[in-house]
Amino acid sequence: xxxxxxxxxxxxxxxxxxxxxxxxxxxxxxxxxxxxxxxxxxxxxxxxxxxxxxxxxxxxxxxxxxxxxxxxxxxxxxxxxxxxxxxxxxxxxxxxxxxxxxxxxxxxxxxxxxxxxxxxxxxxxxxxxxxxxxxxxxxxxxxxxxxxxxxxxxxxxxxxxxxxxxxxxxxxxxxxxxxxxxx
Amino acid sequence: xxxxxxxxxxxxxxxxxxxxxxxxxxxxxxxxxxxxxxxxxxxxxxxxxxxxxxxxxxxxxxxxxxxxxxxxxxxxxxxxxxxxxxxxxxxxxxxxxxxxxxxxxxxxxxxxxxxxxxxxxxxxxxxxxxxxxxxxxxxxxxxxxxxxxxxxxxxxxxxxxxxxxxxxxxx
Numbered sequence: 001x002x003x004x005x006x007x008x009x010x011x012x013x014x015x016x017x018x019x020x021x022x023x024x025x026x027x028x029x030x031x032x033x034x035x036x037x038x039x040x041x042x043x044x045x046x047x048x049x050x051x052x053x054x055x056x057x058x059x060x061x062x063x064x065x066x067x068x069x070x071x072x073x074x075x076x077x078x079x080x081x082x083x084x085x086x087x088x089x090x091x092x093x094x095x096x097x098x099x100x101x102x103x104x105x106x107x108x109x110x111x112x113x114x115x116x117x118x119x120x121x122x123x124x125x126x127x128x129x130x131x132x133x134x135x136x137x138x139x140x141x142x143x144x145x146x147x148x149x150x151x152x153x154x155x156x157x158x159x160x161x162x163x164x165x166x167x168x169x170x171x172x173x174x175x176x177x178x179x180x181x182x183x
Numbered sequence: 184x185x186x187x188x189x190x191x192x193x194x195x196x197x198x199x200x201x202x203x204x205x206x207x208x209x210x211x212x213x214x215x216x217x218x219x220x221x222x223x224x225x226x227x228x229x230x231x232x233x234x235x236x237x238x239x240x241x242x243x244x245x246x247x248x249x250x251x252x253x254x255x256x257x258x259x260x261x262x263x264x265x266x267x268x269x270x271x272x273x274x275x276x277x278x279x280x281x282x283x284x285x286x287x288x289x290x291x292x293x294x295x296x297x298x299x300x301x302x303x304x305x306x307x308x309x310x311x312x313x314x315x316x317x318x319x320x321x322x323x324x325x326x327x328x329x330x331x332x333x334x335x336x337x338x339x340x341x342x343x344x345x346x347x348x349x350x351x352x353x354x
Binding site for chain 1: 196197198199200206232234235236237238239240241242243246247250251255258259262265266268269270272273274276277278280281287288290291292293294295296297298299300301302303304305306307308309310311312314315316320321322324325326328329332333340342343345346347348349350351352353354
Protein backbone atom coordinates (compact mmCIF):
# COMPACT_ATOMS: atom_id res chain seq x y z
CA UNK A 1 0.00 0.00 0.00
CA UNK A 2 1.72 3.12 -1.23
CA UNK A 3 0.49 5.48 1.48
CA UNK A 4 1.91 3.22 4.13
CA UNK A 5 5.28 3.06 2.38
CA UNK A 6 5.27 6.85 2.12
CA UNK A 7 4.52 7.17 5.81
CA UNK A 8 7.29 4.76 6.80
CA UNK A 9 9.79 6.50 4.55
CA UNK A 10 9.02 9.91 6.02
CA UNK A 11 8.87 8.56 9.54
CA UNK A 12 12.40 7.25 9.06
CA UNK A 13 13.46 10.58 7.57
CA UNK A 14 11.72 12.55 10.31
CA UNK A 15 13.35 10.46 12.99
CA UNK A 16 16.84 11.30 11.80
CA UNK A 17 16.24 14.95 10.96
CA UNK A 18 18.03 16.16 14.03
CA UNK A 19 19.25 19.65 14.65
CA UNK A 20 17.73 21.61 11.81
CA UNK A 21 15.67 21.22 8.69
CA UNK A 22 18.50 21.02 6.19
CA UNK A 23 19.66 17.70 7.61
CA UNK A 24 16.55 16.32 6.00
CA UNK A 25 17.76 17.02 2.50
CA UNK A 26 20.39 14.30 2.13
CA UNK A 27 18.04 11.92 3.95
CA UNK A 28 15.21 12.62 1.52
CA UNK A 29 17.60 12.30 -1.37
CA UNK A 30 18.67 8.85 -0.23
CA UNK A 31 15.21 7.59 0.64
CA UNK A 32 12.90 9.26 -1.87
CA UNK A 33 15.15 9.73 -4.90
CA UNK A 34 17.74 6.97 -4.72
CA UNK A 35 16.07 4.09 -2.90
CA UNK A 36 12.43 4.38 -3.90
CA UNK A 37 12.83 6.35 -7.08
CA UNK A 38 9.69 8.33 -6.33
CA UNK A 39 11.27 11.55 -7.53
CA UNK A 40 14.02 12.59 -9.89
CA UNK A 41 16.85 14.83 -8.71
CA UNK A 42 15.23 17.72 -10.58
CA UNK A 43 11.85 17.25 -8.94
CA UNK A 44 13.64 17.13 -5.61
CA UNK A 45 15.27 20.50 -6.24
CA UNK A 46 11.87 21.90 -7.25
CA UNK A 47 10.44 20.66 -3.96
CA UNK A 48 13.12 22.52 -2.04
CA UNK A 49 12.33 25.71 -3.95
CA UNK A 50 8.65 25.48 -3.04
CA UNK A 51 9.44 24.57 0.57
CA UNK A 52 11.60 27.67 0.93
CA UNK A 53 8.91 29.91 -0.51
CA UNK A 54 6.22 29.06 2.01
CA UNK A 55 5.96 29.93 5.69
CA UNK A 56 6.91 27.31 8.20
CA UNK A 57 9.70 24.83 8.59
CA UNK A 58 11.42 23.65 5.42
CA UNK A 59 11.24 20.07 6.62
CA UNK A 60 7.46 20.21 6.96
CA UNK A 61 6.91 22.06 3.72
CA UNK A 62 8.96 19.57 1.76
CA UNK A 63 7.00 16.69 3.25
CA UNK A 64 3.72 18.34 2.28
CA UNK A 65 4.84 19.06 -1.27
CA UNK A 66 6.38 15.68 -1.99
CA UNK A 67 3.45 13.94 -0.31
CA UNK A 68 0.99 15.81 -2.50
CA UNK A 69 2.94 14.98 -5.65
CA UNK A 70 3.09 11.31 -4.80
CA UNK A 71 -0.35 10.79 -3.32
CA UNK A 72 -2.59 13.85 -3.43
CA UNK A 73 -4.10 15.27 -0.28
CA UNK A 74 -3.78 11.99 1.64
CA UNK A 75 -0.17 11.70 0.54
CA UNK A 76 0.55 15.17 1.89
CA UNK A 77 -1.13 14.28 5.18
CA UNK A 78 0.70 11.00 5.55
CA UNK A 79 4.15 12.40 4.79
CA UNK A 80 3.65 15.35 7.13
CA UNK A 81 2.55 13.00 9.89
CA UNK A 82 5.58 10.83 9.24
CA UNK A 83 7.90 13.79 9.58
CA UNK A 84 6.20 15.34 12.60
CA UNK A 85 5.45 12.25 14.66
CA UNK A 86 9.01 11.30 15.73
CA UNK A 87 9.46 14.89 16.81
CA UNK A 88 6.26 15.05 18.82
CA UNK A 89 6.87 11.69 20.49
CA UNK A 90 10.46 12.52 21.39
CA UNK A 91 9.64 15.93 22.81
CA UNK A 92 6.75 14.51 24.82
CA UNK A 93 9.10 11.92 26.30
CA UNK A 94 11.58 14.68 27.08
CA UNK A 95 8.92 16.93 28.56
CA UNK A 96 7.40 14.23 30.69
CA UNK A 97 10.43 12.27 31.87
CA UNK A 98 13.72 13.76 30.85
CA UNK A 99 13.58 17.55 31.04
CA UNK A 100 14.94 17.23 34.54
CA UNK A 101 18.08 15.47 33.29
CA UNK A 102 18.94 17.87 30.56
CA UNK A 103 22.68 18.20 31.12
CA UNK A 104 23.75 14.75 30.01
CA UNK A 105 27.29 15.03 28.73
CA UNK A 106 27.45 11.90 26.61
CA UNK A 107 24.54 13.15 24.56
CA UNK A 108 26.47 16.34 23.94
CA UNK A 109 29.43 14.34 22.71
CA UNK A 110 27.33 12.34 20.30
CA UNK A 111 26.16 15.56 18.77
CA UNK A 112 29.60 17.05 18.60
CA UNK A 113 30.28 14.20 16.24
CA UNK A 114 27.05 14.39 14.31
CA UNK A 115 27.10 18.09 13.49
CA UNK A 116 30.25 18.11 11.35
CA UNK A 117 29.00 14.95 9.69
CA UNK A 118 25.80 16.75 8.76
CA UNK A 119 27.80 19.45 7.02
CA UNK A 120 29.53 16.78 4.98
CA UNK A 121 26.27 15.07 4.18
CA UNK A 122 24.83 18.27 2.81
CA UNK A 123 28.02 18.99 0.87
CA UNK A 124 27.89 15.51 -0.60
CA UNK A 125 24.25 16.06 -1.60
CA UNK A 126 25.23 19.24 -3.36
CA UNK A 127 27.86 17.34 -5.33
CA UNK A 128 25.41 14.62 -6.36
CA UNK A 129 22.70 17.09 -7.32
CA UNK A 130 25.18 19.23 -9.20
CA UNK A 131 26.32 16.25 -11.23
CA UNK A 132 22.76 15.33 -12.10
CA UNK A 133 21.92 18.86 -13.22
CA UNK A 134 24.78 18.64 -15.63
CA UNK A 135 27.08 21.26 -17.01
CA UNK A 136 25.94 24.62 -18.36
CA UNK A 137 27.30 28.13 -17.87
CA UNK A 138 23.81 29.43 -17.18
CA UNK A 139 23.35 26.91 -14.38
CA UNK A 140 26.78 27.61 -12.92
CA UNK A 141 26.13 31.34 -12.85
CA UNK A 142 22.74 30.85 -11.22
CA UNK A 143 24.19 28.54 -8.57
CA UNK A 144 27.18 30.69 -7.73
CA UNK A 145 25.14 33.90 -7.62
CA UNK A 146 22.60 32.39 -5.28
CA UNK A 147 25.32 30.98 -3.03
CA UNK A 148 27.17 34.32 -2.92
CA UNK A 149 24.08 36.37 -2.23
CA UNK A 150 23.10 34.21 0.71
CA UNK A 151 26.51 33.61 2.24
CA UNK A 152 28.26 36.93 1.63
CA UNK A 153 25.43 39.43 1.29
CA UNK A 154 23.10 37.93 3.86
CA UNK A 155 20.13 38.03 1.51
CA UNK A 156 17.28 35.90 2.78
CA UNK A 157 16.78 32.59 0.94
CA UNK A 158 13.18 33.34 0.16
CA UNK A 159 14.14 36.62 -1.51
CA UNK A 160 16.70 34.73 -3.56
CA UNK A 161 14.12 32.20 -4.65
CA UNK A 162 11.44 34.73 -5.54
CA UNK A 163 13.93 36.97 -7.31
CA UNK A 164 15.48 33.94 -8.96
CA UNK A 165 12.09 32.78 -10.23
CA UNK A 166 11.59 36.11 -11.95
CA UNK A 167 15.10 36.21 -13.42
CA UNK A 168 14.90 32.62 -14.55
CA UNK A 169 11.54 33.10 -16.20
CA UNK A 170 12.77 36.22 -18.00
CA UNK A 171 16.06 34.69 -19.05
CA UNK A 172 14.71 31.43 -20.40
CA UNK A 173 11.80 33.27 -21.99
CA UNK A 174 14.38 35.36 -23.83
CA UNK A 175 16.33 32.24 -24.84
CA UNK A 176 13.13 30.68 -26.19
CA UNK A 177 12.34 33.75 -28.26
CA UNK A 178 15.86 33.89 -29.66
CA UNK A 179 15.69 30.26 -30.67
CA UNK A 180 12.34 30.97 -32.31
CA UNK A 181 13.86 33.85 -34.30
CA UNK A 182 16.89 31.89 -35.44
CA UNK A 183 14.65 29.38 -37.12
CA UNK B 184 -6.82 28.04 26.96
CA UNK B 185 -6.73 25.43 24.23
CA UNK B 186 -8.08 28.01 21.81
CA UNK B 187 -5.39 30.50 22.87
CA UNK B 188 -2.80 27.79 22.27
CA UNK B 189 -4.18 27.07 18.85
CA UNK B 190 -4.31 30.71 17.76
CA UNK B 191 -0.85 31.56 19.08
CA UNK B 192 0.83 28.68 17.31
CA UNK B 193 -1.18 29.20 14.16
CA UNK B 194 0.23 32.72 14.08
CA UNK B 195 3.74 31.43 14.69
CA UNK B 196 3.35 28.95 11.84
CA UNK B 197 1.97 31.61 9.54
CA UNK B 198 4.67 34.21 9.99
CA UNK B 199 7.75 32.05 10.14
CA UNK B 200 9.27 32.74 6.80
CA UNK B 201 12.76 31.74 5.85
CA UNK B 202 13.19 28.62 7.84
CA UNK B 203 15.02 27.62 10.95
CA UNK B 204 16.03 30.48 13.16
CA UNK B 205 13.76 33.03 11.52
CA UNK B 206 11.00 31.54 13.67
CA UNK B 207 12.64 32.25 16.97
CA UNK B 208 11.55 35.89 17.46
CA UNK B 209 7.92 34.90 16.83
CA UNK B 210 8.04 32.01 19.23
CA UNK B 211 9.75 34.21 21.78
CA UNK B 212 7.14 36.90 21.40
CA UNK B 213 4.12 34.65 21.61
CA UNK B 214 5.22 32.02 24.10
CA UNK B 215 7.16 34.18 26.52
CA UNK B 216 6.03 37.78 26.27
CA UNK B 217 2.40 37.63 25.24
CA UNK B 218 1.23 34.49 26.99
CA UNK B 219 3.89 33.75 29.59
CA UNK B 220 3.89 30.04 28.85
CA UNK B 221 7.68 29.79 29.11
CA UNK B 222 10.41 31.64 30.93
CA UNK B 223 13.37 32.81 28.86
CA UNK B 224 15.58 30.27 30.57
CA UNK B 225 13.24 27.44 29.68
CA UNK B 226 13.11 28.71 26.12
CA UNK B 227 16.89 28.51 25.85
CA UNK B 228 16.82 25.01 27.26
CA UNK B 229 14.21 23.97 24.75
CA UNK B 230 16.34 25.43 21.99
CA UNK B 231 19.23 23.29 23.14
CA UNK B 232 17.02 20.22 23.31
CA UNK B 233 15.62 20.98 19.87
CA UNK B 234 19.16 20.84 18.50
CA UNK B 235 19.50 17.26 19.60
CA UNK B 236 16.04 15.91 18.93
CA UNK B 237 14.29 15.16 15.67
CA UNK B 238 12.12 17.77 14.06
CA UNK B 239 12.12 21.47 13.34
CA UNK B 240 12.31 23.97 16.20
CA UNK B 241 8.76 25.16 15.61
CA UNK B 242 7.33 21.69 16.14
CA UNK B 243 9.53 20.98 19.12
CA UNK B 244 8.53 24.19 20.82
CA UNK B 245 4.86 23.75 19.97
CA UNK B 246 4.84 20.23 21.41
CA UNK B 247 6.68 21.30 24.53
CA UNK B 248 4.69 24.43 25.30
CA UNK B 249 1.47 22.65 24.39
CA UNK B 250 2.23 19.89 26.84
CA UNK B 251 3.15 22.33 29.60
CA UNK B 252 -0.04 24.31 29.19
CA UNK B 253 -2.55 21.64 28.28
CA UNK B 254 -1.13 18.16 28.62
CA UNK B 255 -0.98 15.76 25.72
CA UNK B 256 -4.07 17.33 24.16
CA UNK B 257 -2.38 20.73 24.36
CA UNK B 258 0.72 19.40 22.64
CA UNK B 259 -1.35 17.93 19.80
CA UNK B 260 -3.36 21.14 19.35
CA UNK B 261 -0.29 23.37 19.36
CA UNK B 262 1.65 21.16 16.96
CA UNK B 263 -1.29 20.91 14.56
CA UNK B 264 -1.77 24.67 14.74
CA UNK B 265 1.84 25.38 13.85
CA UNK B 266 1.74 23.04 10.86
CA UNK B 267 -1.65 24.11 9.52
CA UNK B 268 -0.66 27.36 7.75
CA UNK B 269 2.16 25.54 5.94
CA UNK B 270 -0.16 22.71 5.05
CA UNK B 271 -2.77 24.99 3.51
CA UNK B 272 -0.35 27.23 1.65
CA UNK B 273 1.90 24.50 0.31
CA UNK B 274 -1.12 22.50 -0.87
CA UNK B 275 -2.45 25.51 -2.72
CA UNK B 276 0.93 26.13 -4.36
CA UNK B 277 1.33 22.43 -5.20
CA UNK B 278 -2.12 22.32 -6.75
CA UNK B 279 -1.40 25.24 -9.04
CA UNK B 280 2.02 23.99 -9.99
CA UNK B 281 0.53 20.64 -10.89
CA UNK B 282 -2.05 22.33 -13.06
CA UNK B 283 0.41 24.51 -14.90
CA UNK B 284 3.31 22.06 -14.98
CA UNK B 285 3.24 21.85 -18.75
CA UNK B 286 3.32 25.59 -19.26
CA UNK B 287 6.52 26.86 -20.78
CA UNK B 288 6.78 29.80 -18.38
CA UNK B 289 6.51 27.55 -15.34
CA UNK B 290 9.15 25.27 -16.79
CA UNK B 291 11.38 28.26 -17.42
CA UNK B 292 11.01 29.37 -13.84
CA UNK B 293 12.10 26.02 -12.50
CA UNK B 294 14.90 25.61 -14.99
CA UNK B 295 16.80 28.46 -13.38
CA UNK B 296 15.53 27.76 -9.88
CA UNK B 297 17.21 24.37 -9.78
CA UNK B 298 20.81 25.61 -9.82
CA UNK B 299 19.73 28.51 -7.60
CA UNK B 300 18.42 26.02 -5.06
CA UNK B 301 21.67 24.13 -5.38
CA UNK B 302 23.53 27.31 -4.39
CA UNK B 303 21.08 27.71 -1.53
CA UNK B 304 21.66 24.20 -0.18
CA UNK B 305 25.41 24.76 -0.41
CA UNK B 306 24.97 27.97 1.57
CA UNK B 307 23.08 26.01 4.21
CA UNK B 308 26.10 23.77 4.62
CA UNK B 309 28.26 26.86 5.07
CA UNK B 310 25.80 28.34 7.54
CA UNK B 311 25.71 25.20 9.66
CA UNK B 312 29.45 24.83 9.23
CA UNK B 313 30.08 28.23 10.76
CA UNK B 314 28.96 27.09 14.18
CA UNK B 315 30.32 23.61 13.86
CA UNK B 316 34.01 23.72 13.02
CA UNK B 317 35.17 24.71 16.46
CA UNK B 318 38.31 22.62 16.44
CA UNK B 319 40.37 20.26 14.31
CA UNK B 320 38.47 17.20 15.56
CA UNK B 321 35.28 18.51 14.00
CA UNK B 322 37.09 19.18 10.74
CA UNK B 323 38.55 15.67 10.77
CA UNK B 324 35.15 14.09 11.34
CA UNK B 325 33.69 16.18 8.57
CA UNK B 326 36.39 15.32 6.04
CA UNK B 327 36.24 11.66 7.00
CA UNK B 328 32.50 11.47 6.54
CA UNK B 329 32.67 13.35 3.25
CA UNK B 330 35.20 10.87 1.88
CA UNK B 331 33.13 7.92 3.01
CA UNK B 332 30.08 9.39 1.34
CA UNK B 333 31.81 10.09 -1.93
CA UNK B 334 33.55 6.78 -2.32
CA UNK B 335 31.44 4.35 -0.43
CA UNK B 336 27.77 5.32 -0.48
CA UNK B 337 27.13 4.09 3.06
CA UNK B 338 23.61 4.11 4.40
CA UNK B 339 22.73 7.52 5.89
CA UNK B 340 21.57 6.14 9.18
CA UNK B 341 24.75 4.17 9.67
CA UNK B 342 26.71 7.32 8.91
CA UNK B 343 24.91 9.31 11.60
CA UNK B 344 25.43 6.56 14.15
CA UNK B 345 29.08 6.28 13.17
CA UNK B 346 29.50 10.04 13.45
CA UNK B 347 27.94 9.98 16.90
CA UNK B 348 30.40 7.31 17.97
CA UNK B 349 33.28 9.40 16.60
CA UNK B 350 31.98 12.28 18.67
CA UNK B 351 32.12 10.26 21.86
CA UNK B 352 35.56 8.90 20.96
CA UNK B 353 37.14 12.18 19.98
CA UNK B 354 35.69 14.20 22.78
